Amino acid sequence: MRDRKSERHARTRAEILDAAWETARAEGLAGLTLRDVARRVGMQPPSLYSYFASKDAVYDAMFAQGCREFLEGQARTALTGDALADLKAVARYFIGFCTENPTRYQLLFQRTVPGFEPSAESFAVSEEGLKALRGMLAGIGVTDPEALDLLTALGTGLADQQISNDPGGDRWIRLIDEAMEMYFAHISKRMKAGDAP
Amino acid sequence: MRDRKSERHARTRAEILDAAWETARAEGLAGLTLRDVARRVGMQPPSLYSYFASKDAVYDAMFAQGCREFLEGQARTALTGDALADLKAVARYFIGFCTENPTRYQLLFQRTVPGFEPSAESFAVSEEGLKALRGMLAGIGVTDPEALDLLTALGTGLADQQISNDPGGDRWIRLIDEAMEMYFAHISKRMKAGDAP
DNA sequence: CGCTTCTCCTAACACAGTTAGGATTCTCAT
DNA sequence: ATGAGAATCCTAACTGTGTTAGGAGAAGCG
Numbered sequence: 001m002r003d004r005k006s007e008r009h010a011r012t013r014a015e016i017l018d019a020a021w022e023t024a025r026a027e028g029l030a031g032l033t034l035r036d037v038a039r040r041v042g043m044q045p046p047s048l049y050s051y052f053a054s055k056d057a058v059y060d061a062m063f064a065q066g067c068r069e070f071l072e073g074q075a076r077t078a079l080t081g082d083a084l085a086d087l088k089a090v091a092r093y094f095i096g097f098c099t100e101n102p103t104r105y106q107l108l109f110q111r112t113v114p115g116f117e118p119s120a121e122s123f124a125v126s127e128e129g130l131k132a133l134r135g136m137l138a139g140i141g142v143t144d145p146e147a148l149d150l151l152t153a154l155g156t157g158l159a160d161q162q163i164s165n166d167p168g169g170d171r172w173i174r175l176i177d178e179a180m181e182m183y184f185a186h187i188s189k190r191m192k193a194g195d196a197p
Numbered sequence: 198m199r200d201r202k203s204e205r206h207a208r209t210r211a212e213i214l215d216a217a218w219e220t221a222r223a224e225g226l227a228g229l230t231l232r233d234v235a236r237r238v239g240m241q242p243p244s245l246y247s248y249f250a251s252k253d254a255v256y257d258a259m260f261a262q263g264c265r266e267f268l269e270g271q272a273r274t275a276l277t278g279d280a281l282a283d284l285k286a287v288a289r290y291f292i293g294f295c296t297e298n299p300t301r302y303q304l305l306f307q308r309t310v311p312g313f314e315p316s317a318e319s320f321a322v323s324e325e326g327l328k329a330l331r332g333m334l335a336g337i338g339v340t341d342p343e344a345l346d347l348l349t350a351l352g353t354g355l356a357d358q359q360i361s362n363d364p365g366g367d368r369w370i371r372l373i374d375e376a377m378e379m380y381f382a383h384i385s386k387r388m389k390a391g392d393a394p
Numbered sequence: 395c396g397c398t399t400c401t402c403c404t405a406a407c408a409c410a411g412t413t414a415g416g417a418t419t420c421t422c423a424t
Numbered sequence: 425a426t427g428a429g430a431a432t433c434c435t436a437a438c439t440g441t442g443t444t445a446g447g448a449g450a451a452g453c454g
Binding site for chain 3: 201205231
Binding site: 028030031110111112114115146149150152153154155156157158160161164174175178179181182183185186189 | 225227228307308309311312343346347349350351352353354355357358361371372375376378379380382383386
C-alpha cells in the first residue's frame with residue numbers, strides 16, 4: 001500500500017532542499033541560513049530539524065543531488081569514437097556543468113563550505129560520477145594515472161578560471177578546445193614513444 | 198623623531214596577525230575566530246577593534262601579507278634564459294608556494310572565506326604579484342593571453358590537486374615538469390605555425 | 395473512535411561578530 | 425614634573441547564527 005506518510009515527508013524534504021538551493025544561489029553557499037530557508041518554506045527554523053539533522057545535512061543532501069545531476073548529464077553526452085572529438089565533448093560537458101551553476105560547482109568540486117565534508121553515502125554518489133568519467137576517458141584511450149591527473153588539473157583549472165572570469169561567456173569553448181588539443185598531442189606523443197617497455 | 202606610539206601599535210598589530218595565522222592554520226580559514234585570536238594574544242575580543250576594524254580587515258591584512266610573501270619568493274627565483282627550464286622553475290615556485298602553506302593558498306587564490314573580498318589596497322598588492330609573474334613569463338616568451346590563460350589554468354589546477362591529494366609529497370614535481378613540457382611543446386608549435394600574420 | 399506518530403510551534407541556550415562607554419595608561423609639549 | 429590628550433584595554437550588552445527541549449495539534453491507521 002502507498003505510504004502516504006513517508007511520501008509527504010519526502011515531498012516536504014524536497015521542498016526544503018529547493019528553498020536551500022534558492023538561498024544558496026542568491027546569497028552564496030556560505031550565506032545560506034536555516035532561518036532564511038525556513039522563511040521561504042513558511043516554517044519556523046527548528047521545524048526543519050524534522051527533515052534534516054543539521055545544516056550540514058542540508059549541504060550533504062545538496063551535494064548528493066548535485067552529483068546525481070552530474071551523472072545524468074554525463075550519461076547524455078554522446079561519444080563518437082573519435083578520440084580528440086570525444087575528449088573535447090567530455091571537457092565541454094564538464095566545464096559547461098561547472099559554469100552553468102557556479103554554486104553547485106563550488107559545493108561539489110571546490111569544497112568551499114566552512115566545516116562541511118560529504119557523508120560516506122553522498123561521497124559514494126560522487127565516486128560513482130568520477131568512475132563514470134574515468135570510464136569515458138578510458139574509452140577514449142586515456143588510462144595512465146599521471147595523464148589523468150594532468151587532464152583533471154587542466155579541467156578544474158579551466159573551470160575555476162572560467163567561473164571567476166566570465167561565467168556565461170563563450171570564450172571558454174575555444175580555450176577548452178585548445179587545451180584538449182594540447183593534451184591530446186601530448187599523450188599521443190607519449191604513447192608513440194612507447195612508455196611501456 | 199621616533200614615533201613610539203605608532204611603533205607600538207604596529208608591533209601589537211603584527212602580533213595579532215601572527216595569532217590569526219596560527220588559528221587559521223590550526224582551525225582552518227573559516228574556523229578563525231576573533232575570540233580565539235584574542236585569547237592567544239591575551240586580550241578581550243573587543244580590544245582587537247583598536248587594531249582591525251572588523252574580522253574581514255584581519256583577513257585582508259593576511260591577504261596582503263601573503264601577497265607580499267609571494268612577491269619576495271618570486272624575486273628570489275633565478276631565471277637562466279632557457280625557456281623550458283625557466284617555465285619549470287616558475288611553475289615549481291608557484292606550486293611550492295601553494296603547498297607550503299595551504300591555508301595561505303586558500304586565502305590568496307581560492308577565495309574560500311565566506312564574505313571576504315580583498316580591499317582595493319590589498320588587491321593592488323596582489324595585482325603587483327600577478328604582473329611580476331606575467332613579466333617572468335614574458336621574459337620566457339609567453340605573452341599570448343590565451344596561452345597565458347591555459348598556463349594559469351594548468352598551474353592552479355595542479356596546485357589544487359596537489360593540496361587536496363598529498364600536500365608535502367614530491368610526486369608533483371614530476372607532474373609539473375610533465376605539464377610544462379606539454380605546454381612548452383604546444384606554444385612552440387603554435388609559434389612556428391606563425392600565428393601573427 | 396482511539397491510539398500512535400509525525401509535524402510544527404514557542405522558548406531558550408551557546409557562541410559568533412560587533413558596539414558603547416568608561417577606566418587606565420602612555421606620550422609628549424609645556 | 426606635570427597636566428592635556430590620545431591610545432589601550434576592559435566590561436556589559438546587542439544582534440544574528442545553529443541548535444535543543446518540550447509540548448500542542450493534526451494525520452494516519454487499526
